Amino acid sequence: MPNTSARPKHGRRARRRRRVEPARDQLVSSSLESAQQCLLNQDYGTAFVHYLLVLNLAPVFKDFAQDSFRFTLFKWAEELDAVGRIQELFDCYEQALEIFPADEVILNSMGEHLFRMGFRDEAAGHFHKALKLKPDYPEARENFYRVANWLVERWHFLMLNDHGRNRKYQQAIHKAVQSGCSTVLDIGTGTGILGMCAKKAGAAEVYACELSKTMYELACEVVAANGMEGSIKILHKKSLDMEVPTDLPHRVSLVVTETVDAGLFGEGIIESLIHAWHHLLLPPERGDGEFRGDCTSGRVIPAGATVFCMAVECLEIRRHHRLCAAEVGGLPMAAAGELRSPVSCNQEQDDSTEPYTTERLSRLPGGYRALTEPFTALTIDFNNVQELEGLSSREVREIRLPVNQGGELDALAVWFQLHLDEENSLSTGPEEDTCWEQAIYPVHSAMSFALKPRDELIVDVSCRDAYLRLCCVAVLRDGHKIYLDKRVDLQNPGKPAPNPNPEVELCSALACLQTGPSESEDFCMLECSEMALLNNQDYHQSFRLALTKLLSELKFKNGNPNTGGTAVSAVDSGLRYVLDVSEGFSLLSLIAARQGQVKAYSSVEKTKQQNVLRRLAQANGISEQHLEFWLNHTEDEQGVLQRPSREKLWTAIILDCVETCGLIRQKLMEKASLARFLLEEGGRIFPGKIVVYGMLVESDTLLLESAVQGREPTLGFNIAPFINQFTVPVHVFLDFSTLECRHLSEALELFVLDLMEAMANYTEREVKVQAIAGGRITAIPFWYQIHLDQDVSVSTLSRTSHWKQAAVVLQQPLEVHAGDWIRLAVKLHKSTISISAHIDDAPAQMD
Secondary structure, eight states: OOOTTSOOSOHHHHHHHHHHHHHHHHHHHHHHHHHHHHHHTTOHHHHHHHHHHHHHHOGGGHHHHHHHHHHHHHHHHHHHHHTTOHHHHHHHHHHHHHHOTTOHHHHHHHHHHHHHTTOHHHHHHHHHHHHHHOTTOHHHHHHHHHHHHHHSOTHHHHHHHOHHHHHHHHHHHHHHHHTTOOEEEEESOTTSHHHHHHHHTTOSEEEEEOSOHHHHHHHHHHHHHTTOTTTEEEESSOGGGOOTTTTSSSOBSEEEEOOOOTTSSTTOHHHHHHHHHHHTBOOBOOSSSOOOOOTTSBEEESOEEEEEEEEEEOHHHHTTTBOOOSEETTEEOGGGOEEEOSBOOSTTOOTTOBSOEEEOGGGSTTOOEEOBOOEEEEEEETTOHHHHHTSTTSOOEEEEEEBOSOEEOOEEEEEEEEEOSSSOEEEOOTTSOOSOOEEEEEOOOSSOOEEOTTOEEEEEEEOGGGOOEEEEEEEEETTEEEETTSOOOTTSTTSOOOOOOHHHHHHHHHHHHHHHHHHHHTEEEOOHHHHHHHTOHHHHHHHHHHHHHHHHHHHHHHHOTTSOOOTTOGGGGTOEEEEEOOSSOOOHHHHHHTTSSEEEEEOOOOHHHHHHHHHHHHHTTOOGGGEEEGGGGSSSGGGGSSOSBTTBOEEEEEOOOBOTTSSBOTTHHHHHHHHHTTEEEEEEEESSEEEEEEOOEEOHHHHHHHSOOSSGGGTTOOOHHHHGGGOOSEEEEEOGGGOOOEEOSOOEEEEEEESSOGGGOOSEEEEEEEOSSOEEEEEEEEEEEEESSSSOEEETTSTTOSOOEEEEEEEEEEEEOTTOEEEEEEEEETTEEEEEEEEESOOOOOO
């Protein structure tokens, strides 16, 4: 507010202003009244305009109207969002922030809209501003953590903590600069560490580019904090859009980059380097001798790479990429058609598929078995532009891998050695202590295929679209070539049939061309997590058992003359109604419908996935009238929790409670509250209860994956305080069974969520646990026991679980001794679990 005691300098001007005040006050008063009336009438757009007028003319009303203004803004934004008027939505938020620039609630809400629209950089900025204004604002904090995982992926922390990797890059850059490469361009600079290495080595000019706005701003902060703000020019630009002299005054003599992924080419290094050689780099040195370093020639670090591959057997990979069971939850799966993950290198690959996924082989549950020795699949020279340009047009290369270990063929594992220069190299191999994962090319054979010693595995290697593609084509056994993607001997399902003579092979190929369209109709792609769920036999069998028990109990209850009924009970029609609101592909509705006298409603949305359920229903004798796709009849997913009809209620509602990453699903308890009112008497939510368990551990691995640990790993550069702004306290997609850690306590119950009894729930709890060993508590991994009823439950920690685990990583490790009691404060806000730990002398358990 202005200082009302201040005396105006010019009396006549003040008197003139006072004469218009009554008219302005009347306008403000009438507009405020109109805004409140429109708000009551739910005319949010008009109310918003009136509030804008009031608050612009009379800022004194800000405190009075702030809550109503927020409410109006959010409601009006919902309406604009629903009809796709996105630009108007953001205009309204900009107008609101002009009036309330320090309103953390409005900043957070705008960030949520930006995030949903895919503007992650901008969303992060709004969440960060909201947190600066109110550090204990839980919604903004959770949103910032969520977007931080997108903007600064966890591998940034591992990479920066990898002192060996950083040191080798530094040595290669120092050697190049000292030998004459005085002008340097760092492509995809990230935090700026490689550019700072070049400057520290004595480069006269250093330039860097970064596409991500978040990482660009971070790099600018880091460079300034290390005293190089005027020495390194950073551009917020893709290197492919850079040119001389617009972005660089002249061509540079050295390009440094690490725009490589686990599959080497996945981040576009080939395209970037071809463009750099043509537009940004000095010409390469001619001749076969070692680089001499004069300023008239250019070079690239890394200089090249060698790619290796081997065939592996791995149940964990298998169950995420193809159907492993002939029967799921009592349903024979033969009629499902071909089901597989979107990770494929076949000829029909499109935008919905990826050639490979990534895994850290050394941390896969159950491990893996190498079926062949590592084999060189490809070599590439990054300092040879002709070789780079010819990569995509290279002929498909056939390599033969001798099999030296029998086992089921599940995938090709790929890694590479990055040659920084003649002396320094980095390996991403599975046996190396490295920040890298390996690229996994799964095998999608319809039936399992067992390799035998002395077999030869035939693999095609190509680089179509500048992606490295490896495809297992056939097996050479006893002189016969057995194609993996064609026929299987039905008498011996594990043994592929040998190919006939060439004439028969040609006829078979023509037949395949004729039957292609019908076969493609039977093909359905499932996400890797959906495939793993489908292969989770324990989960489906447990659900089947719990549902059978519920139906039996209700049938007995209905047959008891002493049991009263209600007018809206499903019993009167003879049918039970079961609603499955699981995320993605789910068989649970079909398992329910097969119980008999059950009409099941599925929330599966995709047409091909619905067709899979229809085929399975038909093959299992389930009438079309007993399976319905619920979302086909509702306007949006929010309206899925409603009655099956005006007169009916649900016998069972199946909620998807835990995300694959190991977190409670958002808005779970709100959905459970609504679901309870839609159940018939005796009906049940599945699951009825979720118990959260955890354990105290000491794990350097989780620390390294969560935050940069000081200056030592980053070569003395001050990077940690800036990148660690994006540290998140909960580590997801964790495989606890293979995590390198020391257990400092037994498993203990942390929290209980009761989906059937609202009064049994709470938002925070204190528990005490005794340390069984001394050490530093760095994290608390947690998992869930999902209770379908009192007797039937499944664990997300089990070997067959499709769920991963999560862990709360403590901001400061806690030193404990064996026998110490540790007090844990556990809180659940919406769907986010937070835990703090303190040493406590009292041994009593607290509930």
